[in-house]
Structures are given as C-alpha cells and as structure tokens.
Amino acid sequence: MHRITIIGGGFAGLIAAITAAEAGAKVTVYEAHHTLGGRARTAEGPYRTNEGPHALYKGGPHWTWLRQRDLIGELAPLPPLEAARLRLRHKGALRRTPPFAMLKLLRRTAEQAPVDQDFKTWATNIAGEEGATAAAHYSAVALFHHDPGTLSAAFVQERLRRATKLPPEAHYPRGGWARVIDRMAARAWNLGVRVETLTRVYALPNLPSSIPSGAPADLPSSLPTDRGPVIVATSLDAARTLLRDSSLTWTSGRTALLDLALRTRRGDAFAVSDLDAPGWIERFTAQDRTLAPAGEQLLQGQIPIAPHESRADGITRAEELLDLAFPAWRDRVTYRREALANGRTGAVDLPGTSWRDRPRIDRGDGVYLAGDQVAAPGVLSEVSFNSALEAVSLALGTRTRQSVDLKHA
Template identity: 65%
Template sequence: MQQLTVIGGGFAGLTAAVSAAEAGARVTLYEAHRTLGGRARTAQGPYRVNEGPHAFYRCGPHWSWLTARGLTGPLARVPLRDAAGLRLHHGGRLRGLPPRALLRLALRPVADAPVDRDFHSWAAGLVGADGARAVANLLAVALFHHDVGSLSAAFVQERLRRVAKLPPEAVFPRGGWQSVTDRMADRARSLGVRIETGARIEALPKGGGPVVVATSLAAARTLLGDPALTWQSGRTVLLDLALRERRGDPYAISDLDEPGWFERFTAQDRSLAPAEQSLVQAQLPIAPGQDRAVAVARAERVLDLGFPGWRERSVWRREAVADGRTGALDLPGTTWRDRPAIDRGDGVYLAGDQVSAPGVLSEVSFNSAIEAVALAMRSTARTGTAGSTAPTRTTRTTRTTGTTTITEPTGT
C-alpha cells in the first residue's frame, strides 16, 4: 500500500484517484473548488448547463473504462430522428446538406494527412480553399479554436473523422456531466480515497509518495514553478440560452462561414431545463484580443436564422469566455508526443488535456491520468517509498456565475 497524492478533482484527477486506489494505493485528492468536476461541472438549478458543449465519444479508451465500472449512468444519443435535425450555416443561410468538401475529406484516412503541413493548405489542394475553410470551421465543435486551418493537418483530420462518423459516436450523460463525476467520486470514496474540497495547494509535498498534478496547464505551471509548461490552446465565447419551446427549432447548427456551434441539448435530454423550455448552448471561438461582443453579435445573427423569435422566447441567458481551457491543439510539425511530458521527475506526474497523451478531448485527460498512475506505481515499487507529507494548502471557495470570464486558479 503506497501513498499517492492527487491535486485536482476534475476528470483527470478522479480517473487517477480511482485507478490508483484500485491498484492498492492510499490516495488523497485535493480540489480547490467546493465541488468536484473541473471543466466537467454542471450548473445546479433549473438549467443544467455544462461549460460549453460536452459529449462522450464512444470509441474512446475512457468509454470502456467508465462503462466497465458502471460510471456513465443513463445516456442520451444524438437525436437523428429529430424533425429539424442538424442545420449548416453556409453562404449566409441555413442549409440541410453538407458541402461536398466535407464528404470528400471525411472519407480520407488520417494517415493521408501530413503532420508537418497546416490543415488549410493540405485540404485546399484537395477540395479548394473555400471547401477547406468550411470544413475547418465545422471542427469548431471539437476544437474551440478560431483558426482550425492553421493547425496540423494530421491533428485536424483525426478529429474530423471522429466528428463525422456515422452512426455518430457522441452520447450524452443524462443530467449533465456532473452526474458522471459524482459517480466517479462515489467510486473513489468507496475505495478509500480521501477527498478534500475547498483546498488550494500552494506547495508540493516533500519526502513523501508520488504526486499526480491533474490541474490545468496554467495552474500546474505556477504550482511547479516551471515556465516550460505551455502549449497551444483556444479561446471561445460560451453562450447559454433557455427558450420557450417552438416546434421546428433545429437540433444543432454548425456555422461553416465562421467557426461556431449551437446545440439544443434538451433535444436529447429533457431533464436539463423546465418543461416546455429548450436549453441551447453555443460556443464561438475568438482570436486572442478579440472582443466577446463581436462573437455574441455573430451568434445572434445565426440564432435569428435558426431559432425565429428567440429574443421574445428567451427566459434565461448566460455568457462567458473560456480562455486557455479548451485542450491541446497541435501546430504543424508537432504531435501529442511533443506536449509537456507526464513524468516531471522527483515523483511528480502531470495529467490533463494538454499533456503528452493521445486521444480526442477528454480522452487526453483520461490517458494521461492512467499513464501517470502507472508510472507512479512502478516508481514506488522500485524504490519502496511509502507514506506522504501533506502538501501546504489554504482553503477557499470559488464560484462562477452570471457573465463572468472563466479563468483557472493559480493552484488547485
């Protein structure tokens, strides 16, 4: 029985805690906020919104791990039979059929896309510049980035193949992602994991067991005092709306003219809003320094087309900016192997969605957490290190409401 400390109670931290406890470690998990979940938190109250659109991809490695433990809970699927279905904003109007460029590129194997070229220049050679731009903007649903075409072609193509797969991979935990993290936390506690919330860690433990730092990369950079812990990420405006229901509202709108995604989550899960109300969540990537109002105005123009009378039907609204919290984005010439390494030396391991692990979206968090625990357990088995000194910490309460800008704490 070895001691392991996990700093951060989001998806990566809970994955690390559960897997380490299952392997026989004594685990303590510290989380700065009063609630667990990290970016997978779901707002309490009548409108159960996540921080931006969330979905599981069923072919991912975390899927089998969660289902084997009964942690996914009841699920909803993409409502393919929804009358209005998916609409595409292209050429200034809504369309029902995707452009040919999307169909042609979606059939291309990932191996065809080069690592060392940007997606736009590679795709433009196959489907033309306009087609490549439209497909790149569609990927806003999975990348939260204002210029997807500037990223590595191989990186983008892998995500395109996953997003465009038929039947769709995406499934949705009923009640929001918080339901999954709550079950993960219950599983951790049943295995003996000690969980402390409202605890901000200011210094790593010294002379004790291994530590898994499962925070944002910015928080890890401050906690570890390592300025090299950086990687490309995105910045996106989040817009949440509750509307009185109207027959014919689309399930989702993908903006192909500029990057943006709008999804009516109550189409697949009625529990997310009161009866006869629709919960619509949108995310619109913006460039560094770009004003939020520009993206909000663009969103409202698309809503005018897709959700007629939405202003008069609105009963609740929330806006926020997610800055640097949208996962790893690989530029041309780089892959996941070039991101900050999991093993930081001296018994410290890094987990999260911007570190050196493969996968799409939350799969990176999962894979890095599993690898971090495996490395930590092997290390303690070799050295025989046991016990732990509690890290220096302070307690605090963090809440995000209204139209605040979402930022990460400097430590977790």
Template identity: 65%
Template sequence: MQQLTVVGGGFAGLVAAIDAAEAGARVTVYEAHRELGGRARTASGPYRTNEGPHALYRGGPHWAWLAERDLIGPLARVPLAETLRLRLHQDGRLRRTPPVPLLRLARRPVTDAPVDRTFLSWAAPLVGERGARQAANFLAVALFHHDVGALSAAFVQERLVRVAAFPPEASYPRGGWQSVVDRMAARARALGVRIETGARLTGLPGDGPVVVATSLAAARTLLGDASLTWESGRTVLLDLALDARRGDPWVLSDLDAPAWLERFTGQDPGLAPAGHSLVQGQLPIGPGQSKAEGIARAERLLDLGFRGWRERVLWRREALASGRTGAVDLPGTTWRDRPAVDRGHGVYLAGDQVAAPGVLSEVSFNSAREAVTLAVRGGRPLHTTA
C-alpha cells in the same frame, strides 16, 4: 500500500484516483473548489449547463474504462426527429445537408494527413480552398479554435474523422456530465480515496508521488515551471434558456466561420424545466477579438435559426474561455511534443494539454492513467513520447 496525492478533482484527477486505488495505493485528492468535476461539472438547476457543449465519444479508450466500472450511467438518446433538425450555415444561408467536400475529407484516412503541413494547405488541393475552410470551421465543435485551417493537418484530420463518423460517436450522459462525475466520486470513495474539497494547495505535499491534474496554467504556478505551456483555443461560451418552440434547430453549425450552437434539451429534456429549451454554444475568436464580437456572431446565427428568440429568452449566461479548451497542435508538432507527464522527482502531470494521445477528454484520461502507471503501478509508460 503506497501513498499517492492527486491535486485536482476534475475528470483526470478522478481517473487517476480510481486507477491508483484499484492498484492498492492510499490516495488523497485535493480539489480547490467546493465541488468535484472541473470543466466536467454541470450546474445545479434549473438549467443544467456544462462549461460549453459537452459530449462523450464512444470510440475513445475512456468509454470502455467507464463502462467496465458502470460509471457511464443512462444515456440521452437523440431522437430521429432531432437529427433531421441539423442546420448548417453556409454561404449566408441555412442548409440541411453537409457540403460534399466536407464528406469527402471525412472519409480520408487519418494517415493521409501530414504532421508538418497546415490542414488548409493539405486539404485545399483535394477539395478546393472553400471546401477545406468549411471543413475546418465545422470542427469548431471539437477544437474551440478560431483558425483550424492553420493547425497541423494530421491533428485536424484525426478529429474530423471522429466527429463526422456515422453512426455518430457522440453520446450524452443523462443529466449532464455531473452524473458521470458523481458516479466516479462515489467509486473513488468506495475504494477508500480521501477527497478534500475547498482545499487549494500552494505547494506540493511531501509524502509519496503526486499527480498534478489541473489546468496547465495552474500546474505552471504550483510547480513554478515556466515551460508548462501549450497552444489552446479562445472561445466565447453562450448559454440560453428559451421558451420551447417547434421548428427550432437541434444543432446549428456555422461553416462560414467557426461556431456551434446546440439545443441540448433535444436529447435530454431533463436539463431544463418542462416547456423550456436549453441552448449552449461556443464561438471561437482570434487573439485580437473581444467577447462582444463572439456574442454578436452568435446572435446573428440565432436570428437565422431560432425565430423570435429574443422575446423567448428566460435566462442567459456568457463567458470567455481562454487557454482552457484543450491542446491544439501546430504544424510540425504532435501530442508527443506537449509537456511530458513525468516531471521527475515523483511529480506527474495529467490533463488535456499534456503529452498523451486522444480527442477532447480522452487526453485527460490517457494522461491520468499514464501518470498512475508510472507513479504507482511501476510499469512502463502506456504512451511513449520517444
């Protein structure tokens, strides 16, 4: 039996705790907040919002791991009628079908896209600059970045293929991500994991290896390591509860500028009281832009797609997420160049901005399992960074 400390009770921290406990370690989790989940937390009613639009992708390694432990739970299925309410803002108008250039790019193999070129410079000769920009803006749903075209072509193309897959990979745990978090926490406790919430550490405990499963900024402060930095997005988050009305879009994706609005009660009516619609959106903004500019863009899209929405508002919340929307890779870099999982002296990093592969929460999952493999299981790294 080996002692392992996990700092952070979000998705990565819970994966690490469960994996280590299953390997026979004594595990203690310290979470600074009173509730577990981190960015996977779902607000307690009446409007069960996540921190921005959330989905669980079936094609990732975490899906099989969660399913084997019966941690996914019931899924909210998207009715066919809702899929027909996909709207795309293109050239100032709402359309129902994706542009051909986007579909053409989504069918290209990930291996065609080079690491050392921008997505725009690679994709424009293939489908034209306008089509390449539309495809880049479509990926606001997965990248939370204001200029996807300036990122590494290989990085962007991997996400475009996954997001635009048919049948769709995106799945929605009924009740929001909190339902998954609660099942993970119950599993951890059943394995003997000690979980302390409201416990903000100012230094590392002295016994055994430590997995720091926090944001990169929090890890930088805790470890006193200024090198723990990586590119991330900056995005405005908007949550709205509206009086439900037939004809509202299910999804409104902006192809003229990066933005995404999704009516989550389309697939899971239980996220809001009967007769109410819950809309969550995210609008990436540049370094010099304000939250107000992002909100103004959201309201213009709402004017186009949600008739009379201003008079139907029952509840509203706005936020700005800066540097906490996951890693993005610039040209010439890959996930291998991000801060390493193994920090030496028995300290390991886990989270969505460290050196592990995957899309969205898959990075947190892979880095957590890598950390436990190195700290407790005594195995070779799952994902080499050589």
C-alpha cells in the same frame, strides 16, 4: 502500500484516484473548490448548463473504462427526427447538407494528413479552397479554435473524422456531466480515497521555497513531506504556477459561450454549424429534456474567438446564427448566461507538432502531470484520461491493467 497525492479533483484527477486506489494505493485528492469535477461541472438549478464537455465520444478508451465500472449511467438518446435537424450555415444561408467539395475530406479512404503541414493547405489540394474552409470551420466543434486551418493537418483531420462519423460517436449522459462525476466520486470514496475539498495547494516540499503572491503566510495548504508521488491534475496554467516551471505552456483556444433557455417552439434546429466561420450552437434538450423546465429548451453557443477579439465579438456571432436558425428567439428567452473559456479547451497542435511534443507527464522528483494539454493521445477528454492512466502507472512504477503504452500510441 503506495501513497499517492493527487492535486485537482476534475475528470483527470478522479480517473487517477480511482485507478491508483484499484491498484492498492493509499490516495489523497486535494481540490481547491467546494465541489469536484473541474470543467465537467454542471450547474445546479432549473437550467443544468455544463461548464465543460457535454458529450462522451464512444470511440475513445475512456468509454470502455467508464462502462466497465458502471460510471456512465443512463444515456440520453437523440431522437432520429431531431438528428435530422442539423443545419449548416454556408455563404450566409442555412442548408441541410455540406458543400460537395467538403465531402471529399470526410471519406474514409482519404489519405492520411501530414503532421508538418497546416490543414488549410493540405485540404485545399484535395477539395479546393471552398471545401477546405468549410471542413476546417466545421471541425471547430471538437477544436474550439478560431482558425483551425492553421493547425497541423493530422491534428485537425482526426477530430474532423471523429466529429462526422456515422453513427455519431457523441453520447450524452442524462442529467449532464455532473452525474458522471458524482458516480466517479462515489466510487473513489468506496475505494478509500480521501478527498479534501476547499484545499488549494501552493507548494510542494521538494520545490524551491519561493511562494507565489497571494499564498497564506504559513502555507497551511502545502503538502506533507510523506506525500508520496504527486499527480498534478490541474489546468496547465495552474500547474505552471505550482511547479514554478515556465516550460509548462501549450497552445489552446479562446471560446465565447452563450447559454440560453428558450420557450419551446416546434421545428427548432437540433444544432447549427457555421461553415463561414468557426462556431456551433446546439440544443441540448433535444436529447435530454431534464436539463431545463418543461416547455423550455436549453441551448449553448460555442464561438471560438481570436486573441484580439472580445467575448462580445463572439456573442455577436452567436446571435447571428440564432437569428438564422431560431426564429423570434429573443422573444422566447427565459434564461441567459455568457462566459469566456480562455485556455480551457484542451491542447491544439500547430504544424510540425503532435501530442508527443506537449509537456511530458513525468516531471521528475516523483511529480507527474495529467490533463488535456499534456503529452497523451486522444480527442477532447480522452487526453485527460490517457494522461491520468499513464501518470498512475509511472507513479506506481508498474504497468496498471488499463494503462496506455504511450511509446507506441
């Protein structure tokens, strides 16, 4: 029986744990926090805000994998009337439809965008500057980057197509992502996976003896020597510290998050996309009323901000969108929370790079990476999923039934 150690009990770590256990491995998961889920956690209490993703994209490989194991659970459908309440800010005003020039970039017959050119330049040649700018800003809903137009055209085009596909790919697990994580944790437990929460790993036995500042003197959280292959399923920043590897870096984004609960008012928008600047506000109780008490609506604003901008700058822009789309919202607030997601929104690829150029999964000496900023294809959480399957496949030295052949992806 193989022995596999997984550091990190988020989405990628649980995917890896379940896959390895199904293949017959003896698996131990170490999680630094008292709960599993990572950025897929959902807050307890009357306002069930998600720290990370809110939706599953049905077109991704993880959808089939989760469905086969009955891990998605009940979905919260978006009523057709609510879906019709998508609003777009363009030239300072709210509208129901995107500018015509932007539609040229959404056609399925549009040419494949190049990897080595930025999206704004490529899209301007097709749809003009106005259409290119609007499309770039709309794509921020799947990018969380303050200037999508400067990114690889191929990278942005894939996410723009997925975010605007009809019927929509986005599906919402009822009760938030925590319900999916709970089911995944239960399956791991039933497969015999050992989970150690509140256990932060500071060192691996085969790495140099230098210990990071803040680590306990006796290192009670270092791994045993018979740990077997190790899959590091943490953020890239945490992996860089743990593995003492300064090369573990990749571009990500910074996003100001504003969670609000408002007293319900008929006619509120389902979502507002800012085409004048990257930004998005969504009313999540439109599809799942269990996320807030009766008579209240739960919203989240996601405003990407530049490196020189503050969280307050992003919150100000979110409030400007709220002023347009949610009349008298300040008088209806029953709950408010602000946060900053710094480098926690997945990888973004600059011109001339693709997912293949990100930090590789196989780090040598039986250590493998999994997460949303490593060398695996996909959109949003699909990167975590694909990298976790590939890490398990490499760790076991064989192709698992679900593994992705990244050489040909």
